[in-house]
Amino acid sequence: MEAAPDFETLRARRNAAVQEMHQRMADEWGVPLQSLRSNFNPGACYCACATGGPCEHKWDGEGWESEDGCAWSATCSRCSSTAMSHDMRNAP
Numbered sequence: 154m155e156a157a158p159d160f161e162t163l164r165a166r167r168n169a170a171v172q173e174m175h176q177r178m179a180d181e182w183g184v185p186l187q188s189l190r191s192n193f194n195p196g197a198c199y200c201a202c203a204t205g206g207p208c209e210h211k212w213d214g215e216g217w218e219s220e221d222g223c224a225w226s227a228t229c230s231r232c233s234s235t236a237m238s239h240d241m242r243n244a245p
Contacts, residue, residue: 158207163199171195198232202243212236 171193179186198209214228217235226237 158199158209160199160207160209163201163207164195164209167199168195194232196232198229198234200239200243202239210234210236210239 171191175189175191176186179189200208200210202208209231210229211231212227212229214230214233217226217228217237218224224237226235228235229239
């Protein structure tokens with residue numbers, strides 16, 4: 154039986170890589186790091202589905218329905234992401 158991925162460590166590595174990228178961007182633009190704005194969420198699930206890696210999402214959250222009622226999606230109980238948006242990001 155294969156050991157479960159260490160998502161805490163994987164998230165920490167991802168977050169450090171994003172922090173480094175933000176710092177490089179700030180340095181390149183000559184602005185303070187604190188002046189940059191990002192929608193990156195360091196607490197979001199770790200997901201490497203696009204590269205065949207592990208995925209931390211748990212698709213057992215409350216269902217999501219669009220305002221017009223024409224779309225429905227499962228959601229992740231951990232981060233509230235919709236399965237629909239996950240699939241659009243990771244589609245082949």
